[in-house]
Amino acid sequence: MTVPIQPDPAATPSSPISRAIRARNDRGQAALIPYVCAGYPDRNASLDLLLAAADAGADVLELGIPFSDPLADGPTIQRATFHALEGGMTVAGALDILREFRSRRDTPVVLFTYLNPVHHYGMDRFVKEAAEAGAQGLLLTDLPAGADATLEGAAARGGLDLIRLLAPTTSPERIPRVAEGGGGFLYYISRTGVTGARTELREALAREIEVIRARVSLPVAVGFGISSPDQAAAVAAVADGVVVGSALVDAMTEGGAEAGGRFLAELRRAMDAVPRNLDAVAASGVTTPEG
Amino acid sequence: MNPDVAVPEAPALQDPTRFGAFGGRYVPETLIAALDELEAAYAEAGQDPAFHAEFESLLRDFVGRPCPLYRARRLESAAGAGPIYLKREDLNHTGAHKINNTIGQALLALRMGKRRIIAETGAGQHGVATATACALFDLECVVYMGAEDVERQALNVFRMELMGAEVRPVTSGTRTLKDATNEAIRDWVTNVEDTHYIIGSVVGPAPFPRMVRDFQSVIGREARAQMLEAEGRLPGSVVACVGGGSNAMGIFHPFVGDEGVRLIGVEAAGEGVETGRHSASLSAGKPGILHGALSYLLQDDDGQVAPAHSVSAGLDYPGVGPEHSHLRDAGRAEYVSVGDEAALGAFHRLSELEGIIPALETSHAIAYLLEHGAELAPDGPILLCLSGRGDKDVAHVARIEGRGSIL
Numbered sequence: 001m002t003v004p005i006q007p008d009p010a011a012t013p014s015s016p017i018s019r020a021i022r023a024r025n026d027r028g029q030a031a032l033i034p035y036v037c038a039g040y041p042d043r044n045a046s047l048d049l050l051l052a053a054a055d056a057g058a059d060v061l062e063l064g065i066p067f068s069d070p071l072a073d074g075p076t077i078q079r080a081t082f083h084a085l086e087g088g089m090t091v092a093g094a095l096d097i098l099r100e101f102r103s104r105r106d107t108p109v110v111l112f113t114y115l116n117p118v119h120h121y122g123m124d125r126f127v128k129e130a131a132e133a134g135a136q137g138l139l140l141t142d143l144p145a146g147a148d149a150t151l152e153g154a155a156a157r158g159g160l161d162l163i164r165l166l167a168p169t170t171s172p173e174r175i176p177r178v179a180e181g182g183g184g185f186l187y188y189i190s191r192t193g194v195t196g197a198r199t200e201l202r203e204a205l206a207r208e209i210e211v212i213r214a215r216v217s218l219p220v221a222v223g224f225g226i227s228s229p230d231q232a233a234a235v236a237a238v239a240d241g242v243v244v245g246s247a248l249v250d251a252m253t254e255g256g257a258e259a260g261g262r263f264l265a266e267l268r269r270a271m272d273a274v275p276r277n278l279d280a281v282a283a284s285g286v287t288t289p290e291g
Numbered sequence: 292m293n294p295d296v297a298v299p300e301a302p303a304l305q306d307p308t309r310f311g312a313f314g315g316r317y318v319p320e321t322l323i324a325a326l327d328e329l330e331a332a333y334a335e336a337g338q339d340p341a342f343h344a345e346f347e348s349l350l351r352d353f354v355g356r357p358c359p360l361y362r363a364r365r366l367e368s369a370a371g372a373g374p375i376y377l378k379r380e381d382l383n384h385t386g387a388h389k390i391n392n393t394i395g396q397a398l399l400a401l402r403m404g405k406r407r408i409i410a411e412t413g414a415g416q417h418g419v420a421t422a423t424a425c426a427l428f429d430l431e432c433v434v435y436m437g438a439e440d441v442e443r444q445a446l447n448v449f450r451m452e453l454m455g456a457e458v459r460p461v462t463s464g465t466r467t468l469k470d471a472t473n474e475a476i477r478d479w480v481t482n483v484e485d486t487h488y489i490i491g492s493v494v495g496p497a498p499f500p501r502m503v504r505d506f507q508s509v510i511g512r513e514a515r516a517q518m519l520e521a522e523g524r525l526p527g528s529v530v531a532c533v534g535g536g537s538n539a540m541g542i543f544h545p546f547v548g549d550e551g552v553r554l555i556g557v558e559a560a561g562e563g564v565e566t567g568r569h570s571a572s573l574s575a576g577k578p579g580i581l582h583g584a585l586s587y588l589l590q591d592d593d594g595q596v597a598p599a600h601s602v603s604a605g606l607d608y609p610g611v612g613p614e615h616s617h618l619r620d621a622g623r624a625e626y627v628s629v630g631d632e633a634a635l636g637a638f639h640r641l642s643e644l645e646g647i648i649p650a651l652e653t654s655h656a657i658a659y660l661l662e663h664g665a666e667l668a669p670d671g672p673i674l675l676c677l678s679g680r681g682d683k684d685v686a687h688v689a690r691i692e693g694r695g696s697i698l
Contacts, residue, residue, distance in 0.1 A: 068595040069464070069581060071473045072319045072480065078463055090593045115317055115580045120594025142317045142580065167321035169483060178320070189321060 015161050016108045016136045017184035020059045021219040021241050029272050030236035031059035033185075033221055034264055035112060035245035038063055038097050039089025040080040045257055047097050049248075052261030054107040057268035060185075062139065062243070063101075065094040065113035072114075072141040076246035080253075091121050095133040102134025110137035110163050110184065115151070123151055127158030137184045139163035145178040152181050163187055166220075172211055179216040185241055186216060189224045206238040229270030236271035308497030311621060313613035316496040318476075318583045325483045330498045332403045342398065349394050350509065353427065356391075358382045360517035360674075365644040366657075370664030374522065377647070377677040378514045378542060387650065387679030388510060388538045389420035393489055395506035397424035400487035407431045407486040411475040413440055413468035413534070414605035414652065415447025416679055417491030422456035424489075432456040435474040437467035440604045447683050465598045468534075468608045472582050492535025493612030496583030500540075500612050507541025514674055515545050527671025528553040531678065532656040533626065534570065534606035536615045538678035547623060553670060556615060557659045559601035560628035570599040572611040573619050573626040579610075586613040602631035602691070603651035603684070633658040638681060638688060650679035651688070 021031040034053045038046050053061055066081040066089050073081065098109055111130055118126045118140065130138065138155045145152070145164060155162040161183030166175060168191060179186060190205060205222065212220050222235045223243025227250075235242045244267060251263035308316050316326060336342040350356040358379045367373035380388040393410075400408060408430045412418030418434040425432035434451055438460040441448055448458050464470035472494075479488040493500045493507070511529075518526050529546055531539035533556035546552045561569035569575065572587040579588035581596055589597040589609035599609040618624035629637075634651060637658035642648045649657055656675055660667075667673050681688075689695070 069469065069473050071476045071582070074477070075463075082464070085595060092593075116588070116590065116596070117594035119580055120577075120590060141319055142583070144316070144318060144320045144323055147316050147318075165320040167319070167324075169321050169324040171324060174323070 015183050017060050017110065017161050018219060020108050021185055021221070024059045025219070025240055028276055030239055030276065031219070031221065031241035032057055032264065032268055032271060033060045033062060033223070033241050033243045034058050034248050035062040035064055035243065037077065037080040037084055037249060038065055038094035039084030039087050040066075040249065040252070041083060042087055043089070043093065043097060045252070047100055048257035049252055049260045050097070050101045051105060052257045053264050054105040056261045056264035058107060058264060059241070060108045060110060060137075062110045062112040062245070063094060063098055065091055065111060065117060067114040067117055070114065074246060076249050080249045091117050091126070095129055098130070098135060099133040108136040109134060110139050110161075111135050112139045112141075115140050115142045119151070123154040124158065127154050127160055131159050135160060137161040137163050139165070139187065141165070145174075145181060156181070156183070165189055166212060168208060172215065175212055175215045179218055182218065185219040185221045186212065187243060188212060188220055188222045188239070190222045190235070191225060205235070209238050229266050232267040233270040233274040237274045237276055242267070242271060310500070310614040310617035313578070313586050313616040314497055314500055314584050315613075316583060317580045317585065318496045319480055321480045321483060322496070325479070326496055326498065328403060329399070329487075332399055333498055333502050336399060336402060342402070346395055346398060350391065354384045354390050354394065355382065356509065357513045357517070360514055360521060362521070363645050366641065366660070369640065369644055370661050372660070372664030372668035372673060375660065375664065375673045375675060376518060376521065376526070377675050378510060380510060380538065380676060380678050381647065381649065381653070381680035385416070385420050385423050386682065387416040387420065388507060388541060388676070389417045389491060389679075390423060391509055391541070392491065392503050392506040392537065393417070393420040393424040396487070396489040396502070397428050397430060400430065400489070401428060403487060405485055405487040407433070407482065408489055409433045409435065409475050409478050409486055410489045410491060411435045411468065411471040412447075412491060413437070413471070413607055414603065414650070415440065415444040415451070415683060416605060416650070418456070418458065419447050419450050421489050421491070422451040422454040425456060426454040433478065434458050435461050435471040435478070437465070437471045438462045439466040440468065440471070443604050443687050444683060446686060467599070468604065469581075469596065469599065469610075476582065492537040493540045493614060494535045494582055494584060494586070494610060500584065500614055503537055504540045504544055504614060507537050508544040510538065510541040510676060511543060511545035514542060518672065518674060522672050524671060525549055525552055526674035527551070527669070528555055528667045529674045529676070530555045530557065530656050530660060530667075531676035532557045532606065532652050533573070533611060533615060534559065534608050534652060535610070536612040538676050540612055540614055542674070542676040543618070543624060547618070553667070554618065554624035555659070555667075556624055556626045557656045558626060558628040559603060559606035559634070559655055560630040561600040561602070563630055564628055567597075568600040569628065569630075570601045570606050570608060571628040572609060573615060574628050576609070576611075578616065581610045584610075584613045586616045587611050587619070602634060603655070605650070605652040606655065627659060629655040629658045633662070635688065635691070637661055638684070642681070647677070648681035648685070649677060650681045651684045653678045654681070
């Protein structure tokens with residue numbers, strides 16, 4: 001039988017992102033967290049995809065601000081990024097998309113980018129304007145825990161959750177340190193490597209998530225390489241949230257925002273159909289369904 | 292002005308990952324464990340006399356060190372300055388200073404039990420030096436190289452392949468060194484458990500800039516002793532070309548404490564700093580974060596990395612080592628720039644004057660000396676790092692000068 005995870009009081013109080021994920025978890029389901037590249041294929045289409053994603057049952061949205069050197073991203077997001085930059089997308093342009101989205105939907109948004117565009121914009125200025133535009137979180141792929149106390153503190157000072165990443169290579173002792181300055185949720189990279197759709201998930205995923213869960217109270221979302229409804233369901237069975245990026249970009253490339261929305265609705269259905277019995281899953285080590 | 296473009300302050304000063312405010316470790320979480328492991332392995336190796344002994348014996352017997360310090364008298368006449376001494380890194384095995392670092396890092400990879408090596412390369416010199424070290428130690432070797440550079444440096448591509456390395460052309464972004472580095476980092480993030488990334492310059496996240504500097508500082512240690520032997524005094528100035536800045540950092544480092552010695556880094560001005568088509572990060576960039584470190588960086592008004600340009604593939608990089616940024620801001624080193632045309636001129640001049648064909652990268656430093664040598668001479672002897680030989684550039688220069696394809 002499904003045993004819903006009880007929200008941890010320590011993690012839920014003020015963060016709209018944590019609250020949205022826990023609200024979904026309370027219903028015995030995992031949160032869906034799609035990634036949308038600002039300006040891909042153009043400004044309005046990326047706004048449409050945000051709206052479609054919210055309507056398809058996304059609980060939190062990641063809005064990517066393109067950077068010229070996306071060294072944590074695979075070919076799909078690299079291409080989307082370059083296309084967006086060639087189309088003239090900027091930091092201010094992405095905030096503008098967010099502002100318009102926020103006037104129409106309440107779904108929490110995490111701004112997802114690399115450090116340099118934000119650093120150049122001015123970290124404190126960026127955080128302030130992002131919060132005003134309607135962001136709840138900030139994820140900087142190249143600002144790991146402990147890299148720069150000043151920059152890391154800026155998000156919290158400006159009222160944004162700093163979304164922290166954990167990798168399979170993160171040592172168990174480091175996990176609490178990574179979580180400490182973070183908020184919203186912890187983003188677990190389901191395998192070493194760059195972003196991109198993949199056909200297999202790590203066997204050890206459930207056990208790895210258990211190791212994290214034992215050390216932190218934030219919700220744990222899993223991303224990097226989730227490309228099909230079956231995979232999303234497999235991850236939903238063991239994690240608090242499922243991040244989907246490159247596969248959504250692919251769907252968008254093929255059929256626009258409408259196709260993106262349909263793809264997410266499929267993921268939503270598959271995820272909601274899978275029972276979440278986290279203790280049993282962890283004990284058995286079973287992580288992937290057939291297919 | 293963006294107030295936050297200013298670099299972080301006080302706490303950074305004590306940070307072993309930094310040089311002043313510059314450097315650091317701005318990388319995806321996946322790499323933190325590997326950087327910790329590398330730092331620990333490097334610290335441990337530093338305490339191990341056997342490591343030093345093996346490194347030094349390879350530098351002597353395999354690389355051919357110490358390389359000579361050569362007084363270039365005809366260059367002195369042409370520059371109207373003297374004495375001028377060339378530190379002959381071009382005489383090293385594989386023809387450049389790059390091998391000092393790849394031997395050191397390959398030894399570290401062996402200590403860490405990592406048998407797969409990746410590297411980025413611009414001109415191909417670091418790729419060749421990495422392929423060489425991998426052949427020597429029987430390590431698997433993959434070299435990422437911008438597709439544009441694969442064309443510009445066909446000879447070096449073939450040299451790498453001869454030694455068993457796989458060269459992967461990189462077609463993303465600007466198709467040059469910056470993008471080759473992105474791709475190498477992506478490979479490392481993916482294969483970090485069995486792979487060591489031999490970065491070719493004093494760039495990247497800590498501990499790379501310090502470690503590469505340490506391996507390269509053999510250049511300056513030898514040159515300092517050789518200069519004292521030849522002249523009975525220290526040089527008045529030390530001149531080296533700067534792309535990422537490893538030969539410059541290697542020759543500067545042992546002189547940093549010698550206050551009277553001017554340290555002059557020569558960046559690539561490409562078609563002119565004012566045209567925007569150049570690689571002069573320290574002269575025309577702003578502090579920014581690329582490839583794991585905070586340093587001077589060519590970037591546009593929105594914080595996107597600006598494409599670099601130089602006739603020499605090895606200088607064609609929008610960033611620079613963080614320690615150079617620190618030396619610049621601290622006023623300890625001066626950074627100037629020389630354009631494509633002057634560098635090509637110097638390529639010919641040194642060939643004619645001394646029978647030494649310099650690498651196009653090195654030619655930038657020669658060009659600076661030809662123009663400004665007379666201003667440096669009153670300070671004392673001039674020491675120039677002849678970082679590499681120009682054989683690899685011959686076909687490229689012939690093409691530029693309308694001599695058609697000779698390779």
